[in-house]
Amino acid sequence: xxxxxxxxxxxxxxxxxxxxxxxxxxxxxxxxxxxxxxxxxxxxxxxxxxxxxxxxxxxxxxxxxxxxxxxxxxxxxxxxxxxxxxxxxxxxxxxxxxxxxxxxxxxxxxxxxxxxxxxxxxxxxxxxxxxxxxxxxxxxxxxxxxxxxxxxxxxxxxxxxxxxxxxxxxxxxxxxx
Amino acid sequence: xxxxxxxxxxxxxxxxxxxxxxxxxxxxxxxxxxxxxxxxxxxxxxxxxxxxxxxxxxxxxxxxxxxxxxxxxxxxxxxxxxxxxxxxxxxxxxxxxxxxxxxxxxxxxxxxxxxxxxxxxxxxxxxxxxxxxxxxxxxxxxxxxxxxxxxxxxxxxxxxxxxxxxxxxxxxxxxxxxxxxxxxxxxxxxxxxxxxxxxxxxxxxxxxxxxxxxxxxxxxxxxxxxxxxxxxxxxxxxxxxxxxxxxxxxxxxxxxxxxxxxxxxxxxxxxx
Numbered sequence: 001x002x003x004x005x006x007x008x009x010x011x012x013x014x015x016x017x018x019x020x021x022x023x024x025x026x027x028x029x030x031x032x033x034x035x036x037x038x039x040x041x042x043x044x045x046x047x048x049x050x051x052x053x054x055x056x057x058x059x060x061x062x063x064x065x066x067x068x069x070x071x072x073x074x075x076x077x078x079x080x081x082x083x084x085x086x087x088x089x090x091x092x093x094x095x096x097x098x099x100x101x102x103x104x105x106x107x108x109x110x111x112x113x114x115x116x117x118x119x120x121x122x123x124x125x126x127x128x129x130x131x132x133x134x135x136x137x138x139x140x141x142x143x144x145x146x147x148x149x150x151x152x153x154x155x156x157x158x159x160x161x162x163x164x165x166x167x168x169x170x171x172x173x174x175x176x177x
Numbered sequence: 178x179x180x181x182x183x184x185x186x187x188x189x190x191x192x193x194x195x196x197x198x199x200x201x202x203x204x205x206x207x208x209x210x211x212x213x214x215x216x217x218x219x220x221x222x223x224x225x226x227x228x229x230x231x232x233x234x235x236x237x238x239x240x241x242x243x244x245x246x247x248x249x250x251x252x253x254x255x256x257x258x259x260x261x262x263x264x265x266x267x268x269x270x271x272x273x274x275x276x277x278x279x280x281x282x283x284x285x286x287x288x289x290x291x292x293x294x295x296x297x298x299x300x301x302x303x304x305x306x307x308x309x310x311x312x313x314x315x316x317x318x319x320x321x322x323x324x325x326x327x328x329x330x331x332x333x334x335x336x337x338x339x340x341x342x343x344x345x346x347x348x349x350x351x352x353x354x355x356x357x358x359x360x361x362x363x364x365x366x367x368x369x370x371x372x373x374x375x376x377x378x379x380x381x382x383x384x385x386x387x388x389x390x391x392x393x394x395x396x397x398x399x400x401x402x403x404x405x406x407x408x409x410x411x412x413x414x415x416x417x418x419x420x421x422x423x424x425x426x427x428x429x430x431x432x433x434x435x436x437x438x439x440x441x442x443x444x445x446x447x448x449x
Binding site: 018023026038070114118133 | 302305
């Protein structure tokens with residue numbers, strides 16, 4: 001029951017973010033560059049709810065985005081799936097309680113997601129590479145994501161631990177004994 | 178006896194003085210008294226003004242108290258009228274916006290009268306910073322099919338990449354995956370424009386420019402009709418900058434698109 005509620009909550013969050021990305025951030029942007037809240041969402045799910053939930057949420061959200069606005073189905077699904085997987089891996093090695101760690105994770109995952117996405121699209125659609133423009137945009141987007149993470153940090157913590165409680169079983173951490 | 182005599186003398190003296198004063202005053206011309214009047218005015222006027230103001234205020238207040246009920250009802254009426262006017266204003270604003278949209282559509286239809294078109298609105302924009310897709314509210318039910326050309330009042334928007342029954346995904350010409358065969362309106366030199374992720378969102382890049390082509394700033398660029406998607410002669414934009422490289426075959430130019438994609442709202446899909 002709690003898992004179902006959490007899934008519904010993730011879906012509602014997805015819808016809110018989708019609305020914000022496609023409407024609000026079209027005018028509320030930094031030098032024409034929008035943040036990418038989907039990366040933050042998938043990172044939080046992967047980090048707190050575990051590998052399987054993170055990857056599957058990433059793939060489903062990516063697929064929906066591909067269906068809604070992309071030219072090819074699958075690119076966003078793959079890259080967001082990877083984001084969910086890496087977020088789950090980071091959970092094993094870093095503390096989730098530190099604001100700095102979360103900010104660093106968002107930075108790494110935003111950069112990784114956009115580079116992967118751009119590279120795959122460049123190969124599929126034969127882009128003429130504009131690396132300078134790409135990295136300028138990426139830098140602005142990363143800063144925007146960091147700022148949003150700082151603002152949303154209490155919500156991320158609260159929602160994240162609620163997800164963790166619902167999806168992860170209580171484990172005895174033997175490594176501490 | 179002495180007392181009676183004394184008071185009689187004083188009375189006579191006072192009467193004489195008053196008489197003399199009367200005589201003097203009655204014979205003095207009024208113009209000669211201006212300085213006295215000034216002095217008197219200076220002393221008296223502030224008091225007089227104060228009293229007048231006080232009097233007016235009291236009189237006004239009295240009117241206010243007497244007309245309080247009338248004023249209340251008048252205020253209510255004005256409030257109601259105000260809200261009615263505000264409502265009318267809102268309705269007018271809606272009508273004005275509708276009118277503008279309809280005019281835009283009308284102009285578009287007139288401008289591109291030679292084509293069989295269907296008009297639509299942008300209902301969704303891309304969520305990514307690196308691509309340029311939009312979703313419009315017309316689909317296969319309206320006769321829209323993939324690879325159809327989409328235009329706006331200022332010029333070329335892009336082409337349809339996929340459709341559902343009610344919506345269509347449009348790849349704009351600023352999308353990095355987009356390529357359009359274009360010519361310069363005056364010299365008819367042909368080249369290929371490619372979308373760009375440039376921060377302005379209105380820039381595309383002209384590539385494969387013939388080595389002998391003469392590209393001049395602010396020259397108009399239009400579609401060449403080659404490639405099978407875009408019809409000939411649709412305005413694309415103007416040349417903003419020409420970049421010459423060591424190798425003349427690598428020469429490129431940046432073109433500012435005629436359409437401002439951040440404000441894109443009404444579009445036409447060319448059906449034929």
